[in-house]
Amino acid sequence: MARLDPQWFIDWADDKIVNHSRRVILTFVVLTAIFGAGLSAVETESGTDQFAEEVPEEEAFTRITEEFTPRFQEGTGSTQLIQRAPNVLTRRELVRMLEAQKRLADREDLRVVQTASAASVVAQTLDPDAETLDAQVRAMERATDAEVAAAVRENADNPRFVGLLADDFNPTEPRATATIGVVTHSIPLADESGAGQGGDSPLTPIQQKATRIVATVGGDISVFGSGVIADEFGTVITDSLIIVVPAAVLFIVLFLVVAYRDLVDLMLGTVALGMALVWTFGFLGLAGIPFNQIMIAVPPLLLAVGIDFGIHAVNRYREVRADGYDVGESMRKATDQLLVAFFIVTGTTVIGFLSNLVSNLTPIRDFGVVAAIGIVFTFFVFGVFLPAAKVEIDRLRQRYPIPTFSQAPLGREGSSLGTVLRVGVRPALRAPAVVLVVALILSGGAMWYATGVDTEFGQEDFLPPSEAPAYLKMLPEPFAPGDYSVVADIEFLEERFSSSQSGVVTVFLEGRATDDAFLEELDRVAQDPPETFITVDRRADSTSILTVIRDEAEQNEEFADVVARHDRDGDGIPDRDIVDVYDALFATASAERAAEYISEDYTSSRVDYRVKADADDDAVVADTREMADRFRTEGTATGAVVVFSAISDLILDSAVQSLILSMLGTGVFLIFIYWWLEGRPSLALANLVPILVAVTFVAGTMRLSGISFNAFTATVLALTIGLGVDYSVHIVHRFIDERVEHDLETALDRTVRGTGGALAGSMLTTVFGLGVLVLAVLSILGQFGLLTAASIVYSFLASILVLPSALVLWDRFSGNDPVVPLGGTDIDTGASATAD
Known part of the structure; x- marks a missing residue:
């Protein structure tokens, strides 16, 4: 089957980067100015109400407020x-x-x-x-x-x-x-x-x-x-950014100094990072997407991927330059390989982020879209702008005395880092199957352990903790966070006023409110309520339109006569022509109160139930839904505790669905891309092994650390796939290139030393760049940063320790001779090494 040669696109990009570098730089500067204009239009959105959009229980809660607010x-x-x-x-x-x-x-x-x-x-x-x-x-x-x-x-x-x-x-x-x-x-x-x-x-x-x-x-x-x-919802975003962003920049700059070891390259990488952020948040303003709490994680994520791309681009270019090639040819050879790797990483990362579109929660969907767009922008900035700027600067260096420091690549042969990175090569060459079996057993155990991870959602998640960590209190202005009291007050009220703070849940009823049997149904359903409901004479302590009718009848003899005339069985509950009863009720002094429990057109109503203050939320939700199911009328359980429980369920669904979609999407994409680029779709299997290991270990870490799935961490597993592919793709793609010219052991050794060195630098920078999220005022943002940093470490370790074994097995099962370059010919037998 014929396929479009991807080399044409690569050669076209190489030509623009090497031969038209100034035009490329100017184009990116103009685009930065355009996106920069959108920064002023960025709006913030905070709180928990944004997560409740489109949730059925919340829609019912909103309708209750709209329909039953007193009209007078x-x-x-x-x-x-x-x-x-x-x-x-x-x-x-x-x-x-x-x-x-x-x-x-x-x-x-x-x-x-x-x-x-x-x-x-x-x-x-x-x-x-x-x-x-x-x-x-x-x-x-x-x-x-x-x-x-x-x-x-x-x-x-x-x-x-x-x-x-x-x-x-x-x-x-x-x-x-x-x-x-x-x-x-x-x-x-x-x-x-x-x-x-x-x-x-x-x-x-x-x-x-x-x-x-x-x-x-x-x-x-x-x-x-x-x-x-x-x-506090609003100020916590600003306070978190003021702390997190400078700390991230500080750590990133420190590690970039080590990675680049050259002032000009450091400045170039920093400019590229800033450009990616400006493009992303400028797009946010131009597209009218509000900045919410979850998006606090977007800048560190873009910095993480941008740092990785930047280190790989500069390091690979330096490797080629060390072989004696000039500036243009070195960059052409570097981008020949890296543009493909960057494209694969971008594609899989975008799939990982866009998998959040299956979520029923709007902020998580918005986060997925913005993060995906940001990764695409990062690809163009570091795949095109940075190489073009690097070419222009190095050509200027040849003409002018621009200071130049170290240009040696990371992980070069003979270095201590190169020796450490080879730790996975020897086991891979000797017993690759054993390495994979052990890795898969450990992954299975981690996934089984992770089944105990909880799910939670509440407004306290989006507020600062009741007691700020000591290091936050020590920060000087303007980094010192404000004084926060909400969570402490909430905890104080729950602790000290529990006996008088009984909760209220609501059942929203649509239709049948004018049926003659409706009021008797309200009375019947209240009998023998669930355990969490407060009872009075073995009936649920509830308030409904029937309550208002009874109270008015006790105080108003004229209305009591109306009730008696419409009560056929004499139990005090009207059971015929009840529309006339409603009309009479709204003509009394209780009209205002009645409007709180039945709509103006009598098509919907509500029943409020008091629940025990110390009752478990999950039990309350289950019991409220049970009460709603008792009605022949269509009933919807709602109330704050029910809505938050529904959102919590959706968070878990989002995490599972996005993980499955991300894994499937990534697998399909890798199969296609390796078929298109290399004619070897089976490479996708080797590529997915370290990702699977990383995802299961992150899930296990969640339970081990006592971290639940919440609005932030629900995206972590799919995100691990997106970021984890970054590490494995670079090694797989480099291995294929090296295998064309070298035997298996040499190709593997050169891969883990060359690409592994860049990966190590990227890993350390990214881990600390994302790890600074633990300094955020929001504790769940710190949890997100911890898990994301862990996913980077696991992805790196899996790529260095497990992936070499997967590549050795792939190489052998593909029919290659370990001592013959991929696609080469054995000089003794004349046999060709075959591919898939």
Whole structure:
């Protein structure tokens, strides 16, 4: 079967690089300016709401907010005031809480609608006429300590009072170490429409001002709410980049100094890295793709691949120059080999990243697209621009006294590095099958061990940890991160207020709300609820349109008559012409509350169930789905815990699907490319062996390190394939070139010393360049950096230790004589060495 000769494309590129280098450089400078213009258009997107897009449970949650928001009420949002003290029930601490409420309420720009606190309850117990905050402050200040203690004991059985106190509340002394005050603000209705939390909130400026105001009261009172969370979502990206990028640059420059050992080459490589980043993020702005938390990993990834390409290009060029060729011919010979290797690496890496397109999570899909585009840009910058610039600079060196330092290639014969790199050659020549069997057994064990890796998703993943590592606290400005409190406050609330913090889940019902049996179905489903649900008289503690009907009937005799007329069996639940009941309900004072549980056209409704605060999330989700299945009406389980569980499931699905797709896509691509380039498709099998080893070891490392699949690490396995191919492709392609001219042992030796030297330099630089992600403020970003660095190490080791054995077996099974060059002729027998 005839195929288009790839050498034509390579020769065309060689000609442009060697003979038209200045035009190439100018073209890339112009393109950099164009992409640079897009940098100013880059927008950031943070928070968890972006992950919830297109998730069915989240869509149901959003519809609930849209359809059941009271039609007669302006939107509201709340701020929590968390007060801590040895005893928050002393007169002094109670006055502080009241004073904080008062100062916030006095500010018109904070749009305070109402406030509530345990301090207000005590003040009104002391003075029943104290309706305003001013009066409550006066009542508390005038009271004695004994009177305050008596007022606290009087409210020991008041749920409205006790619910705002920590679990350690002791009514006898009385004493409690924490309390919560709630400030309600008037805000736009569009504040929070989903389970996820975004990086923007109308409460952010309000709660920022509230923080400053509350600080003037004294004591330990902190402000908490969705505005504070949104603010930290946004600032954590900037703070992480400020720390990670300079650290990455520092490590990269240090290792590039060792790899290049020449100032001009170092500057050239650095410029090329900067160009690749400008192109990628300029594209981000021009394409209108928002920069999210996961994309913090894109710059280190591009630096990793760019460094690898740069070191290989310069090192291979130096190897050829050391053989006595001039600048142009040396670069032509170097790019003849490297453009092919770079193309294969780019293709497989792009496949690895684009495999994330199967994900149902938008940020992961966006990450895959941007990373893939960035790798393509990196290929052009380091495959075309850098060689052209290198040619131009070296020609200038021949005419002008430009300082030149070491131009010796890495891993040359006789060097210590070259000796170390040969460690996999001798076992490969003596017992290649044994090496592969051992490697595959270890890989199988690692994969079996990795089946225990957990999956998780929560807003805490995207926020700084409650306690910042010591090294972050020691950083000087402008690298020092800000003060973060959200996770600490969340953990504090969960720990101290667990008994009063029961959760709520929701079942969204579509259709049948006007059926005569619908209300009785609501009552039937509530009977004998699952274990995690709070029960009252063996019924789920729930709120629905039936609850509103019952409550209104108890208070309104006229409406009670309507209910009785439409109740055929006398059980207090209307079961005929219930549309008339709904119409009558919306004509009462409960209309506003009713609108929260049934849509305006009566086509959908909701039921809220209270669940135990200490219940396991997975059990809550399973039980909520069970409750939804009990309805004959189409029901969807939703609520924040259900949505996050659904996203967690999708993360695991994404990891598995992208891994399978990446492996299959990479295998097909390698089979095709080796058939097209070399006429030897079976080389793909040898190429895939070290990748398989690296992937399984990374998965095993996840469990060993206690790292779960999350929004970041879900991409690691597919990414390992993309980056791991980089190492094996360079060795395989170099081996084929060397095997054409040398016997098996010589070809293998020259391959691991020459290409292995560049791989070692690339590995060290990349590992430290990606490893700096552990310095990020986000802990899961550090996990991502750790795993990615581990994948690079495993890929390098597998390529040096395992791949030589795979190549020896391939060479033998392809029918080649170990002492005859590939495609050559044995001078004694005249027999030809055959290929596939």
